Amino acid sequence: MSVDSEAVRLRSEADEPGWEVDPDDEWGVAVITTVGRQLKLRREAAGLRAGDFGKAVGYSEDMVYKIEAGKRIPRQEFLTAADEVLGAGGLLAAAWEDVKKVRYPKKVRELAKLEGQAVEIGVYECHTIAGLLQTPDHARAVISAAQPPYSPDDVERMVAARLARQSVFERDPAPALSFVLEEGALRRPIGGTMVWRRQLERLLEVGRLHNVVLQVMPMNCDTHSGLDGRIELLKFADGTAVGRSDGAFNGRPIHEPKHLRILELRYGTIRAQALSPRESLAFIEQLLGET
Structure with a gap:
């Protein structure tokens, strides 16, 4: 040799x-x-x-x-x-x-475990496409854009961990999933045109699933309840729940009913202000046609 x-x-x-x-x-x-x-x-x-x-x-x-x-x-x-x-x-x-149970970072494993147990998952994402919805190439482009940059090895580890969380779509019985994404994030061609197109196609694919409600917050909505940042709500079969918001309670996981009610109110208001699911899918189809 x-x-x-x-x-x-x-x-x-x-x-x-x-x-x-x-x-x-x-x-x-x-x-x-x-x-x-x-x-x-x-x-x-x-x-x-x-x-x-x-x-x-x-x-x-x-x-x-x-x-x-x-x-x-x-x-x-x-x-x-x-x-x-x-x-x-x-x-x-x-x-x-x-x-394989410990190959991803501890925080990601804990989040994936909660998502794997939840019967309802609600996510509002303000700056990017929600991680549960990202394609591999889109996730790689987003993670690689961090400063200071991650090593190539760390990027691949984080991409793999993010994709592993998407096994939530394969669960039986399926959980109820709802997402609200900002129009601005959908218009940003992260990773280039082809990566962007595949990401839009993925959103349409997921948005048509029977257990998923996908909505878009239009930019002509001058103000709404999500301006403080990302919100995630997870509800479990035993009636308990956990929530997290970038702009409330210092971004830490919360379990207290009075705090959860605040996040539920904000998330419910956001969904009411966003485009309907049908209008949202039509909007994404329009974006895809413009690429």
């Missing part, structure tokens, strides 16, 4: 499948440390040095050490390859079931 092909085969850390472990995520650290220890024990039992093992699975020696030390979260393809090389009989590959 030539030097050039070897360099391609052993990809750089930025390209390799793995994410940094958040040291404040105790559960995540415990899971990844355990998987890394099992990997190291099996590698050593097989008589393989880290460098040789890395070549066998297509990753650098440094990456192998980081995963074994519990400092890097392996992706599924790494564990599958490791299982085959070490003859683990599926045990290392099966570790993915635990790893």
